[in-house]
Amino acid sequence: MSKALEGIRVVDLTVWFQGPVAAQHLADFGADVIKVERPQGGDQGRGVRSIKSLEVGDWNQYFLVINRNKKSMAIDLKKAEGQEILYRLIEKSDVFLSNLSPELLANWNLSYDKLASINPRLVYATNTGYGRFSTASKPSFDMTVQALTGAMARLGEPGQPPIYMGMGSGDAFGGIMSALGIMLALYQRLRTGKGQYLDASLYGAQLYLAAPHLQSFLAGHRESALQQSRKQVKNPLWNLYPTRGKWVYVCEPNRDDRFAAVGRALAAAGMLRDPRFADAAGRATHNEALIEVIENATRQLGHEEIMASFKREGVIASPINNLADVIRDEQAWRNRYFMKTYCEEVDRDVDVRGMPITLSKTPGELRCLGPQLGQDTELLMMELLDYPWEEIEAMKAKGAIP
Amino acid sequence: MSRALDDVIVLDFGRQFFTALSAAFLADFGARVIRLDALPAQSVEARPGPVRWNHEADLIHRNKESLALDLRSSQGQAVLRDLVAKADVVVTDWQRDELAAAGLDYAGVTSSRPDIVYGRLSGFGPSGPDADLPAIDELAAARTGMMPILPQPGQPPVYTGSGAMHASVMMAFGIVMALFHRRVTGEGQEVDVSLFGANMYGAALDLQAFLAIGKGDRLLNPISRLDVSNPMSGALYPSADGRWVTLTMPDTDRWWPVFSRMVGIADDDPRFDTHDKRTETHRLELIQALEQAFQRHPGAYWRQAFMDNQMSADVIEQFDYPASDPQVVANRYILELDHPSFGKVKSLGFPIFMSDSTARLERLAPCVGQHGGQVLHELLGYSAETIHQLAAAGVVA
Numbered sequence: 064m065s066k067a068l069e070g071i072r073v074v075d076l077t078v079w080f081q082g083p084v085a086a087q088h089l090a091d092f093g094a095d096v097i098k099v100e101r102p103q104g105g106d107q108g109r110g111v112r113s114i115k116s117l118e119v120g121d122w123n124q125y126f127l128v129i130n131r132n133k134k135s136m137a138i139d140l141k142k143a144e145g146q147e148i149l150y151r152l153i154e155k156s157d158v159f160l161s162n163l164s165p166e167l168l169a170n171w172n173l174s175y176d177k178l179a180s181i182n183p184r185l186v187y188a189t190n191t192g193y194g195r196f197s198t199a200s201k202p203s204f205d206m207t208v209q210a211l212t213g214a215m216a217r218l219g220e221p222g223q224p225p226i227y228m229g230m231g232s233g234d235a236f237g238g239i240m241s242a243l244g245i246m247l248a249l250y251q252r253l254r255t256g257k258g259q260y261l262d263a264s265l266y267g268a269q270l271y272l273a274a275p276h277l278q279s280f281l282a283g284h285r286e287s288a289l290q291q292s293r294k295q296v297k298n299p300l301w302n303l304y305p306t307r308g309k310w311v312y313v314c315e316p317n318r319d320d321r322f323a324a325v326g327r328a329l330a331a332a333g334m335l336r337d338p339r340f341a342d343a344a345g346r347a348t349h350n351e352a353l354i355e356v357i358e359n360a361t362r363q364l365g366h367e368e369i370m371a372s373f374k375r376e377g378v379i380a381s382p383i384n385n386l387a388d389v390i391r392d393e394q395a396w397r398n399r400y401f402m403k404t405y406c407e408e409v410d411r412d413v414d415v416r417g418m419p420i421t422l423s424k425t426p427g428e429l430r431c432l433g434p435q436l437g438q439d440t441e442l443l444m445m446e447l448l449d450y451p452w453e454e455i456e457a458m459k460a461k462g463a464i465p
Numbered sequence: 466m467s468r469a470l471d472d473v474i475v476l477d478f479g480r481q482f483f484t485a486l487s488a489a490f491l492a493d494f495g496a497r498v499i500r501l502d503a504l505p506a507q508s509v510e511a512r513p514g515p516v517r518w519n520h521e522a523d524l525i526h527r528n529k530e531s532l533a534l535d536l537r538s539s540q541g542q543a544v545l546r547d548l549v550a551k552a553d554v555v556v557t558d559w560q561r562d563e564l565a566a567a568g569l570d571y572a573g574v575t576s577s578r579p580d581i582v583y584g585r586l587s588g589f590g591p592s593g594p595d596a597d598l599p600a601i602d603e604l605a606a607a608r609t610g611m612m613p614i615l616p617q618p619g620q621p622p623v624y625t626g627s628g629a630m631h632a633s634v635m636m637a638f639g640i641v642m643a644l645f646h647r648r649v650t651g652e653g654q655e656v657d658v659s660l661f662g663a664n665m666y667g668a669a670l671d672l673q674a675f676l677a678i679g680k681g682d683r684l685l686n687p688i689s690r691l692d693v694s695n696p697m698s699g700a701l702y703p704s705a706d707g708r709w710v711t712l713t714m715p716d717t718d719r720w721w722p723v724f725s726r727m728v729g730i731a732d733d734d735p736r737f738d739t740h741d742k743r744t745e746t747h748r749l750e751l752i753q754a755l756e757q758a759f760q761r762h763p764g765a766y767w768r769q770a771f772m773d774n775q776m777s778a779d780v781i782e783q784f785d786y787p788a789s790d791p792q793v794v795a796n797r798y799i800l801e802l803d804h805p806s807f808g809k810v811k812s813l814g815f816p817i818f819m820s821d822s823t824a825r826l827e828r829l830a831p832c833v834g835q836h837g838g839q840v841l842h843e844l845l846g847y848s849a850e851t852i853h854q855l856a857a858a859g860v861v862a
Contacts, residue, residue, distance in 0.1 A: 194796030213784035231669035282520035398590030
């Protein structure tokens with residue numbers, strides 16, 4: 064099977080989550096991604112051993128999944144000799160990606176100007192915290208940046224604490240944004256032959272996480288910034304309801320025929336006769352009353368019973384599942400959103416997140432999980448960078464490589 | 466200046482916000498995006514009161530052209546075939562039976578443009594028993610497993626909408642990648658991104674953890690903010706003025722000497738003097754101590770203190786913060802623009818900076834059919850007479 068990014072080589076100087084996941088998207092579609100790490104300990108993500116006080120299991124799924132399909136070189140970039148190795152790698156590469164700070168990259172002589180002087184075709188991509196033209200100098204982590212966007216403060220019931228969208232949620236979004244930028248630059252280069260500099264920051268990306276609401280706020284709808292109660296949504300037919308079991312999400316427009324279908328499914332004859340709910344305008348005006356009436360009906364039933372009735376009446380709805388449900392969801396496995404792959408660390412197959420983007424002729428592939436620190440250093444220096452063995456020995460002696 | 470997608474023509478007939486936004490990202494970077502609006506136009510319900518800015522259209526349809534076309538007529542179908550033959554990309558979110566009926570499914574489109582890149586945003590992916598469920602983000606999010614664990618215990622599940630935004634960007638990424646492959650090999654293909662799959666990527670770490678471990682109450686039930694695993698990471702505390710503070714300092718050893726002083730706890734307090742004590746044996750005690758400590762000063766005080774100490778911590782803001790943050794304007798994440806009808810307004814800008822393919826706002830959302838004549842003439846080479854006839858017959862507007 065052919066690969067979309069066959070022949071594209073990426074130098075991946077990233078740590079933690081946003082940067083690695085950006086490069087992972089490229090690696091999944093066939094780019095040759097070489098992760099460059101510090102010899103001592105490598106990417107900090109290798110050290111993650113617990114999530115929410117749970118052991119991550121016997122294999123490091125934090126690191127190994129977002130660094131899958133990659134090679135690893137361990138190079139000490141604080142040393143001039145290490146920088147020389149990287150320059151040679153840059154000559155043979157198409158993309159340089161880093162989520163280290165621009166100041167740090169400059170200190171290591173890895174600025175855009177420097178690397179572009181070595182390879183003018185290079186696409187040089189950064190993931191800054193707050194943007195290329197920002198004067199903010201403070202650390203940037205997923206949740207602290209999400210906090211600034213206003214996206215957390217509008218979630219949850221009024222009076223409840225703000226809500227974080229899940230571990231890695233903002234990083235994952237910043238990662239795909241970065242991958243999009245890199246593809247745009249690679250595509251442009253096919254015509255122009257020239258590389259360029261690009262940045263997708265964690266802040267800039269996350270401002271789009273709540274795009275419809277932020278845009279509405281910018282247009283003067285102040286309430287878009289605030290928490291809204293589920294008991295006050297304008298269309299009671301598009302809302303979530305508690306049952307004796309799981310919650311269900313009903314997704315129907317406020318139309319007479321859909322209202323009738325929901326009423327039949329819930330055997331709520333009184334609701335259908337209530338003159339307040341006789342037309343769309345009435346249902347919007349008396350939305351809080353209608354939500355209460357629907358809720359009184361749904362609370363009497365289990366979610367499976369309700370879903371069977373909804374199905375019979377053609378009402379569009381879903382039970383609100385938990386993670387134990389989703390990992391068994393046939394739809395996810397059939398579309399390769401989940402995949403099984405061999406994990407060397409535990410010598411067995413493990414379950415991983417798969418390919419969220421389906422390309423019909425050049426599908427993403429899972430060749431291997433994340434590399435061991437520096438596993439490809441010597442081989443790549445010999446075969447790709449043409450270093451004679453004596454020079455590799457000399458580099459070791461100088462501590463540029465382990 | 467050359468722009469990334471200068472040579473790309475996109476036919477956009479998505480119906481939903483996030484699909485249209487995907488095509489807008491392509492337009493921002495130079496693609497010629499023609500929005501196909503169906504005729505007859507749906508009557509818009511007149512709202513009482515002054516006309517308000519259509520802020521949504523000016524975000525998701527910016528930089529696009531519009532052609533209004535009646536697909537029910539054979540003449541309209543012929544125009545559509547000509548258009549498809551000139552297009553490099555289509556973007557849609559219709560159901561598969563609707564696409565087939567309109568001749569706009571992959572088979573239909575490739576009969577006039579074999580190497581097209583065909584982007585479809587689906588609800589649940591191209592395969593499997595639920596491939597034809599509607600593309601509704603709430604349905605997809607409900608299936609993804611994260612909604613019950615986002616709020617505090619006892620609270621209703623939370624729908625964030627972020628999955629749809631992931632889908633938007635993933636679709637644009639998939640399309641450009643397919644264009645890249647086409648330019649190298651000449652081969653077009655289908656790109657499917659589903660709301661279900663995209664929501665799963667939003668649920669990145671929790672979901673992968675559960676896949677790997679296969680159990681764990683803390684991944685199935687909400688965790689109280691007063692029971693977080695690490696009091697210094699992922700925690701939320703109210704400050705004196707009610708504004709919330711959040712901390713991400715997983716490596717507590719590194720930060721404790723400075724942090725403890727900042728919050729008024731002795732750094733050698735024997736209850737908290739090791740990482741294990743802070744995150745395990747005395748975890749709940751530390752959470753309570755921090756709950757007290759942060760209530761001593763208002764949010765602004767803590768922001769300054771975090772900044773002074775270069776700590777990964779901040780105050781949780783509402784939208785007014787980015788709306789007035791000079792960094793946001795400097796990076797063009799939000800644009801200040803002079804709207805022809807509504808004067809100075811702010812609108813979401815460009816999340817990606819590219820040095821040689823600067824994203825530009827060349828025009829606001831088109832009126833329905835605004836570029837009909839131009840598209841038919843320039844792109845399809847129709848004569849003025851033909852265009853006139855089509856317009857008179859109500860096929861285009």
